[in-house]
Amino acid sequence: MEKNPDDLAAHLLHATANDHPDAHLPAGLRTPLHPEVVDRPDEEKIAAISKHFRAIMLELGLDLDDDSLAGTPHRVAKMFVQEWFKGLNPAHRPEVRLFENRYQYQQLLVERDITVFSACEHHFVPIVGKAHVAYLPGQHVVGLSKLNRVVQYYARRPQVQERLTRQIAEHLRLSLGTPDVAVYIEADHLCVMSRGVNDTSSSTITSDYSGKFLEDNQLRNEFLRQIGK
Numbered sequence: 001m002e003k004n005p006d007d008l009a010a011h012l013l014h015a016t017a018n019d020h021p022d023a024h025l026p027a028g029l030r031t032p033l034h035p036e037v038v039d040r041p042d043e044e045k046i047a048a049i050s051k052h053f054r055a056i057m058l059e060l061g062l063d064l065d066d067d068s069l070a071g072t073p074h075r076v077a078k079m080f081v082q083e084w085f086k087g088l089n090p091a092h093r094p095e096v097r098l099f100e101n102r103y104q105y106q107q108l109l110v111e112r113d114i115t116v117f118s119a120c121e122h123h124f125v126p127i128v129g130k131a132h133v134a135y136l137p138g139q140h141v142v143g144l145s146k147l148n149r150v151v152q153y154y155a156r157r158p159q160v161q162e163r164l165t166r167q168i169a170e171h172l173r174l175s176l177g178t179p180d181v182a183v184y185i186e187a188d189h190l191c192v193m194s195r196g197v198n199d200t201s202s203s204t205i206t207s208d209y210s211g212k213f214l215e216d217n218q219l220r221n222e223f224l225r226q227i228g229k
């Protein structure tokens, strides 16, 4: 039985300010958030982060009066709030628009090579990679760009790749109203490449298969073939 794709939209519509922004996801998949800070306006967050980052730069011994460095605390704060971590703000959660599947397209649909820019939550350095997502349409098809937008929404947070993969898969299952979803992410972690073990050649692969992708090896292999694996 297909779940009504309006369920997620209805839930989000009725979510109150006190709800966790990931309240639609199972508890273990929610990004750990501090309840009092989530609702602060962007301008307040940028001002506070800017102040703290300035202190970090001073501790490093940098001259904040230098004309090239003077604006850096504000630049970094703006980048964190409005770009790198914009997925922490539920105002940026994409609306997943569905269309009636009048043409009865029922084969595999793959959106491949979706750019992933994220950040490792342990070291706050970039995770860069590609996501490949697929689903089997039922009564509805999704506007293609919404698949990219869902990936980007969850990527633009401090992350671990496993949770990112599972959040995307769960969100797609809910919003598409089908369990037949596959998510595959391959990414380079700057925390592994540029420090610690300093390994510039290893990369990390994660995947999430559900519904027919779990039951049907042929379908899963076709997905993997289509993404060049």
Ligand SMILES: Nc1nc2c(ncn2[C@@H]2O[C@H](COP(=O)(O)OP(=O)(O)OP(=O)(O)O)[C@@H](O)[C@H]2O)c(=O)[nH]1
Pocket (backbone or CB within 6 Å): 120, 121, 122, 159, 160, 161, 162, 189, 191, 192, 195, 196, 197
């Ligand atoms: N499971 C998982 N681990 C990650 C991810 N990104 C980074 N890590 C790891 O998080 C771990 C943090 O381990 P710690 O031992 O606390 O940190 P550390 O001393 O900086 O570790 P090293 O990187 O080994 O120097 C490291 O092993 C990282 O490689 C991710 O997406 N998933």
Ligand SMILES: [Zn+2]
Pocket (backbone or CB within 6 Å): 120, 121, 122, 123, 124, 125, 189, 191, 192
């Ligand atoms: Zn890291």
